[in-house]
Amino acid sequence: MTVNIALLGFGTVASGIPFLLKENGQKISSAACTDISISKVLVRDEAEKQALLAQGHDYNFVTDITAILTDPSVHIVVELMGRIEPAKTFISQALEAKKHVVTANKDLLAMHGSELLDIAAANQVALYYEAAVAGGIPILRTLASAYTSDKITKVLGVVNGTSNFMMTKMVDEGWTYDQALAEASRLGYAESDPTNDVDGIDAAYKMVILSQFAFGMTIKFDDVRHEGIRNITPADVKLAQKLGFVIKLVGEIVERESGIYAEVVPTFLPKTHQLATVNGVMNAVFVESIGIGEAMFYGPGAGQKPTAASVVADIIQLAMSVAEGYSAPPFNTFSRETIYAKKEDLLDKYYFAIETEDKSGQLLRLAELFHAENVSFEQVFQDKISDHVATIAIISHQMDLNQFDNLVAKISSLDGFTLRNTIKVI
Amino acid sequence: MTVNIALLGFGTVASGIPFLLKENGQKISSAACTDISISKVLVRDEAEKQALLAQGHDYNFVTDITAILTDPSVHIVVELMGRIEPAKTFISQALEAKKHVVTANKDLLAMHGSELLDIAAANQVALYYEAAVAGGIPILRTLASAYTSDKITKVLGVVNGTSNFMMTKMVDEGWTYDQALAEASRLGYAESDPTNDVDGIDAAYKMVILSQFAFGMTIKFDDVRHEGIRNITPADVKLAQKLGFVIKLVGEIVERESGIYAEVVPTFLPKTHQLATVNGVMNAVFVESIGIGEAMFYGPGAGQKPTAASVVADIIQLAMSVAEGYSAPPFNTFSRETIYAKKEDLLDKYYFAIETEDKSGQLLRLAELFHAENVSFEQVFQDKISDHVATIAIISHQMDLNQFDNLVAKISSLDGFTLRNTIKVI
Numbered sequence: 001m002t003v004n005i006a007l008l009g010f011g012t013v014a015s016g017i018p019f020l021l022k023e024n025g026q027k028i029s030s031a032a033c034t035d036i037s038i039s040k041v042l043v044r045d046e047a048e049k050q051a052l053l054a055q056g057h058d059y060n061f062v063t064d065i066t067a068i069l070t071d072p073s074v075h076i077v078v079e080l081m082g083r084i085e086p087a088k089t090f091i092s093q094a095l096e097a098k099k100h101v102v103t104a105n106k107d108l109l110a111m112h113g114s115e116l117l118d119i120a121a122a123n124q125v126a127l128y129y130e131a132a133v134a135g136g137i138p139i140l141r142t143l144a145s146a147y148t149s150d151k152i153t154k155v156l157g158v159v160n161g162t163s164n165f166m167m168t169k170m171v172d173e174g175w176t177y178d179q180a181l182a183e184a185s186r187l188g189y190a191e192s193d194p195t196n197d198v199d200g201i202d203a204a205y206k207m208v209i210l211s212q213f214a215f216g217m218t219i220k221f222d223d224v225r226h227e228g229i230r231n232i233t234p235a236d237v238k239l240a241q242k243l244g245f246v247i248k249l250v251g252e253i254v255e256r257e258s259g260i261y262a263e264v265v266p267t268f269l270p271k272t273h274q275l276a277t278v279n280g281v282m283n284a285v286f287v288e289s290i291g292i293g294e295a296m297f298y299g300p301g302a303g304q305k306p307t308a309a310s311v312v313a314d315i316i317q318l319a320m321s322v323a324e325g326y327s328a329p330p331f332n333t334f335s336r337e338t339i340y341a342k343k344e345d346l347l348d349k350y351y352f353a354i355e356t357e358d359k360s361g362q363l364l365r366l367a368e369l370f371h372a373e374n375v376s377f378e379q380v381f382q383d384k385i386s387d388h389v390a391t392i393a394i395i396s397h398q399m400d401l402n403q404f405d406n407l408v409a410k411i412s413s414l415d416g417f418t419l420r421n422t423i424k425v426i
Numbered sequence: 427m428t429v430n431i432a433l434l435g436f437g438t439v440a441s442g443i444p445f446l447l448k449e450n451g452q453k454i455s456s457a458a459c460t461d462i463s464i465s466k467v468l469v470r471d472e473a474e475k476q477a478l479l480a481q482g483h484d485y486n487f488v489t490d491i492t493a494i495l496t497d498p499s500v501h502i503v504v505e506l507m508g509r510i511e512p513a514k515t516f517i518s519q520a521l522e523a524k525k526h527v528v529t530a531n532k533d534l535l536a537m538h539g540s541e542l543l544d545i546a547a548a549n550q551v552a553l554y555y556e557a558a559v560a561g562g563i564p565i566l567r568t569l570a571s572a573y574t575s576d577k578i579t580k581v582l583g584v585v586n587g588t589s590n591f592m593m594t595k596m597v598d599e600g601w602t603y604d605q606a607l608a609e610a611s612r613l614g615y616a617e618s619d620p621t622n623d624v625d626g627i628d629a630a631y632k633m634v635i636l637s638q639f640a641f642g643m644t645i646k647f648d649d650v651r652h653e654g655i656r657n658i659t660p661a662d663v664k665l666a667q668k669l670g671f672v673i674k675l676v677g678e679i680v681e682r683e684s685g686i687y688a689e690v691v692p693t694f695l696p697k698t699h700q701l702a703t704v705n706g707v708m709n710a711v712f713v714e715s716i717g718i719g720e721a722m723f724y725g726p727g728a729g730q731k732p733t734a735a736s737v738v739a740d741i742i743q744l745a746m747s748v749a750e751g752y753s754a755p756p757f758n759t760f761s762r763e764t765i766y767a768k769k770e771d772l773l774d775k776y777y778f779a780i781e782t783e784d785k786s787g788q789l790l791r792l793a794e795l796f797h798a799e800n801v802s803f804e805q806v807f808q809d810k811i812s813d814h815v816a817t818i819a820i821i822s823h824q825m826d827l828n829q830f831d832n833l834v835a836k837i838s839s840l841d842g843f844t845l846r847n848t849i850k851v852i
Contacts, residue, residue, distance in 0.1 A: 020575050020717055027642065031574035031759045130572070136718040138572030145571075146556070146564030148457035149446050149738030216453065274724060277703050282720075291446055291735030292562040292725055294708075298700060299721030309717030312575030326752035333457045 003032070003319040004039035006068040006099075008090055009081035010052060010059075013104060013131075014041075016308030017078070017315075032316045034323035040068050042090075065090050069097045075322045076315055079103040088112055095119045095127065100321075100328060102314040104131035104307055110205035110221050113212070117330070126321075126328040128314035133206045134159050134283040136306025137299040138313065143213035143287075144332045150291035152214045156426075157251040159206045161281035161301040162189045162197035163229050164248060168279040170229075170237055171246050177230060189281060199228035200249060200264035207251045207262040214253060214287070215260050216334035223340065225263035231421045232266055236353055239381060239393055240268050240423075246276045247423060254346070259339035261346055261401075268351055268425040343401040349378065349425035350396050350404060354411060355418040358390040362416070366392060369414065373407050375399045395425060429458070429745040430465035432494040432525075434516055435507035436478060436485075439530060439557075440467075442734030443504070443741075458742045460749035466494050468516075491516050495523045501748045502741055505529040514538055521545045521553065526747075526754060528740040530557035530733055536631035536647050539638070543756070552747075552754040554740035559632045560585050560709040562732025563725040564739065569639035569713075570758045576717035578640045582852075583677040585632045587707035587727040588615045588623035589655050590674060594705040596655075596663055597672050603656060615707060625654035626675060626690035633677045633688040640679060640713070641686050642760035649766065651689035657847045658692055662779055665807060665819050666694050666849075672702045673849060680772070685765035687772055694777055694851040769827035775804065775851035776822050776830060780837060781844040784816040788842070792818060795840065799833050801825045821851060 007014050021028060021036060029035050041059040043049050049061040065086075068074055077094035079101060081087050087105055094101050096119060103109070109116070109132050120127040130140050134157070143152075158164050165187075166180035175183075181198070184190035196202045204224040211219040229249050240247050250267035253260060269276045274296045278284040283301030288294055300306040321328035356362045363382065370377065381393040399407070404422075411419045433440050447454060447462060455461050467485040469475050475487040491512075494500055503520040505527060507513050513531055520527050522545065529535070535542070535558050546553040556566050560583070569578070584590050591613075592606035601609075607624070610616035622628045630650040637645040655675050666673050676693035679686060695702045700722045704710040709727030714720055726732040747754035782788045789808065796803065807819040825833070830848075837845045 023716070024575060024577050027577075027760055028574060030761070031570075033755075033759075136721060138568055141571060142564055142568060144457075145567060145743065146736070146739045148454060148742050149450060150735045151450050151453075272703070274703065277698070277700065289735075290449070290731070291738075292732045293729070295562060295723075295725030297721075297723055300719050303719070305717045306719055309576045309715075310572070312717075313572045316574050317571070320755065324752060326750060329459075329746065333459075334453055335456070 001323055002035040002037045003075050003322050004037050004073050005076040005078055005315060006040040006042065006074045007038060008042045008065070008077060008079045008087070010041050010043055010057070011080060012304045013307045013311065014078070014080040016304045017312060020308055020312045028312070028316055032319040032323060034319050036315060036319050039074060040071065042068060065093065069093055074099060076100045076102060076318050078311060078315065079105060080311070084108055084111065088116070091116055091127070092119055095123050095125055098123050098125055100125045100318040101127045102311055102318065103127070103129050104135070104311055105129070106132040106205050106209065110208040113209065114218055121330065124327060126318060126330055128318060128331045130314050131307045131310035133209050134285060135300060135302045135310060137283060137285065137297050138310065139285045139297050140209070140213050140331065142297060144334070147214070147287070147289065148334070150289045152287055152289045153255055154288040155210055155214045155253045156275060156286040157203070157206065157210065157284070158248055158275055158278045159251055159283050159285065159301060160197055160203040160249060161283060162194065164278065164283070165189050165281045166198070167229060167248050170232065170234070171241070174234055174237065176234060177232060198230060200226035203249060203251045203264040207253055207264060210285070211253050211260065211262055213332050213334065215255055216336040217260050217338040219253070219260065219262045219338065223262070225265070227265045229266055233421070235383070235391065236421055236423065243379070243395070244271050245269060245425070246271060248275065250275065254341070256341045256345040258342040258345045261341040266423045268423055270426065273426065346401040347398045348404070349398055351423040351425055352394045352396070352411070352419065353421040354392045354394070355385070355389055355420050356392060357416055358384055358388050362390070363392060365414070366394070366417070369410055370396070370407065373399070373403050375403055375407065391420070427749055428461045428463045429501050429748045430463050430499050431502040431504055431741060432466040432468065432500045433464060434468045434491070434503060434505045434513070436467050436469055436483070437506060438730045439733045439737065440504070440506040442730040443738060446734055446738045454738070454742055458745040458749060460745050462741060462745050465500055466497065468494060491519065495519055500525060502526045502528060502744050504737060504741065505531060506737070510534055510537065514542070517542055517553070518545055521549050521551055524549050524551055526551045526744040527553045528737055528744065529553070529555050530561070530737055531555070532558040532631050532635065536634040539635065540644055547756065550753060552744060552756055554744060554757045556740050557733045557736035559635050560711060561726060561728045561736060563709060563711065563723050564736065565711045565723050566635070566639050566757065568723060570760070573640070573713070573715060574760070576715045578713055578715045579681055580714040581636055581640045581679045582701060582712040583629070583632065583636065583710070584674055584701055584704045585677055585709050585711065585727060586623055586629040586675060587709060588620065590704065590709070591615050591707045592624070593655060593674050596658065596660070597667070600660055600663065602660060603658060624656060626652035629675060629677045629690040633679055633690060636711070637679050637686065637688055639758050639760065641681055642762040643686050643764040645679070645686065645688045645764065649688070651691070653691045655692055659847070661809070661817065662847055662849065669805070669821070670697050671695060671851070672697060674701065676701065680767070682767045682771035684768040684771045687767040692849045694849055696852065699852065772827040773824045774830070775824055777849040777851055778820045778822070778837070778845065779847040780818045780820070781811070781815055781846050782818060783842055784810055784814050788816070789818060791840070792820070792843070795836055796822070796833065799825070799829050801829055801833065817846070
């Protein structure tokens with residue numbers, strides 16, 4: 001038999017799919033126990049259709065989703081349009097038409113994933129989205145298969161290629177944030193509005209999805225504390241290097257006794273940590289669990305071919321269930337009530353970079369302030385940055401998130417001091 | 427319903443299984459769509475049975491495999507006895523009794539895997555063995571799922587924890603081979619006869635299995651060129667470091683135009699290579715493919731809990747097929763005729779360490795010999811190691827495997843020269 005798929009959208013990733021289906025046809029057919037064929041492709045309008053046909057693309061292009069929804073020969077719908085609408089409506093309709101759906105739409109899944117998964121379950125079809133997190137790394141399927149036997153305690157991820165490319169330049173070449181952003185833009189890694197990448201928003205979306213697979217809980221996007229890399233200076237980078245760290249934007253999800261917690265924040269990583277050598281646009285997810293222990297999954301985070309390879313891997317799994325006539329298992333079966341950790345269960349060390357007038361007694365004032373919060377210094381560095389201004393860099397001992405928030409608030413309101421940056425220390 | 431499993435053997439790994447089944451019971455049941463229960467455990471003899479009962483283990487211990495083979499309530503047999511026999515016979519019998527089998531027995535699979543897989547196919551049951559390669563890393567399932575849409579061109583693996591522990595000590599601490607082996611023995615990483623680990627045999631077994639999943643071809647164990655780490659000296663390590671490399675025992679499988687090739691050899695890895703920071707007993711598999719590009723999978727290579735976690739992940743997959751009533755897909759569906767690469771398609775750089783009398787003209791003789799083979803030097807270093815003896819270290823430009831073998835033969839037979847070591851350079 002042949003399993004028919006319909007593509008929604010024919011952009012960069014979508015056009016990589018026919019390449020892989022052809023290039024690896026035999027391997028794919030034996031894995032899927034069936035041939036897979038692209039039977040329809042939804043495009044925006046007649047103009048796009050004519051343009052694609054003129055380019056020599058030989059597909060059955062349609063401009064109305066109904067042509068796909070009402071076609072009983074279409075088994076799997078592959079959404080690659082991106083953004084929330086109309087993707088959300090089309091996916092819902094496809095699921096309601098009892099078609100399996102594959103998508104790489106991370107924003108949509110992070111914001112509306114639960115709702116879509118409910119629709120899939122109600123219609124006894126499946127929604128797969130391996131490519132939504134760390135495009136070329138099969139991290140979701142790995143969490144949902146290899147880790148079903150295990151209990152995960154921590155996930156660390158370098159999952160935004162743009163910001164990691166920038167941080168790599170800032171660490172390896174000593175570039176400023178602005179220099180790194182200019183180069184990322186020049187190379188097409190950064191969009192004209194880079195907010196989502198550099199402020200940790202994109203990585204926070206991914207933490208929402210990872211939390212469902214790794215912990216069976218759904219952290220809401222608004223509950224993922226996120227902070228980006230805009231404030232990181234060459235001075236921060238240099239001090240980190242001196243102490244044996246590199247700085248990266250790291251997403252972290254942990255389960256503590258009281259519940260789970262997720263954040264995306266700039267982080268001092270020891271140079272010997274496996275994540276420290278994840279450079280450029282590459283991604284990696286580091287997993288700690290009671291069974292396997294420490295493991296890391298490294299690969300490209302985006303790009304046409306890696307993303308298309310992940311999408312096709314999902315298609316193959318679903319095609320096999322269609323061909324063999326069993327119901328496709330849900331992409332993720334791990335689900336528990338979502339319980340958030342208490343702030344006092346979240347212990348970390350932090351780096352504080354504080355600017356102040358270069359006069360005696362300033363460090364004492366800070367020391368008193370930290371002491372009042374019951375937090376002690378591990379290391380302190382002072383640097384004169386101009387005639388009258390000094391930077392005081394503090395690496396603290398562990399504190400909980402309440403203490404950290406209190407310290408940040410107090411330092412920020414302290415007369416004569418400017419809190420230039422805080423960075424978590426792993 | 428409940429899916430019943432029977433364990434063959436109750437050693438270290440096997441005893442980790444009930445722990446995981448209990449600790450993660452709810453998660454496992456929802457992933458498998460069924461409860462999983464250990465209904466029988468095969469032990470060697472009555473004495474072992476009594477000893478285990480006395481220790482408080484509360485299982486239905488049996489001493490005759492027939493009790494398991496003839497029990498229709500046993501769906502899955504889990505072999506954890508190790509070695510070739512009686513494991514091979516028991517697995518064959520279990521498959522013939524139409525029971526799925528899970529094993530971690532790498533030696534058995536490397537030597538007799540095809541035969542066992544044929545028996546499984548003939549009886550419409552499945553044989554899963556994720557834990558056989560790189561215990562805690564789900565590399566086989568990843569190759570058989572995420573990479574079905576992709577074409578792999580190269581696999582590099584640090585897959586023997588013992589030798590990697592030793593090489594890490596030799597590189598980081600400057601230890602000799604003997605010092606590193608003594609420490610590995612003291613810590614229980616090296617067996618009393620360390621041959622399999624230090625001579626690349628264990629890693630070569632794993633290359634056989636990886637070749638089946640990554641390339642759909644079965645390289646015979648005897649066709650995996652393997653060489654160990656016994657000849658590596660602190661001088662080799664030091665020179666490597668000076669040039670920006672670390673030395674590791676690396677398994678490599680490549681597909682070239684003419685076919686595939688596998689070897690396990692000491693390798694100069696650039697310090698920036700992802701595999702270069704895989705230290706101690708950790709394992710990693712690095713995969714290059716046309717779709718995903720470069721990816722790496724890192725984790726523990728052995729140990730009770732990581733191995734048990736992999737075994738239970740296999741059990742869960744099979745239990746789901748039993749519970750849902752569909753036939754479990756084969757562990758690996760990728761299969762092509764095995765075609766070996768021609769030696770002239772295999773191009774690499776090499777490091778040669780050659781001892782010779784410290785007199786003029788010796789380097790010239792080597793230069794002539796390399797020139798006669800059409801191989802040029804990239805870098806040459808000469809070091810006096812005693813009054814009359816010098817070491818000449820050569821990093822060559824690329825040569826094919828014929829040229830390499832010819833050079834090794836010629837240098838070895840060259841009067842007044844001793845070929846102390848050769849190491850591949852990546």
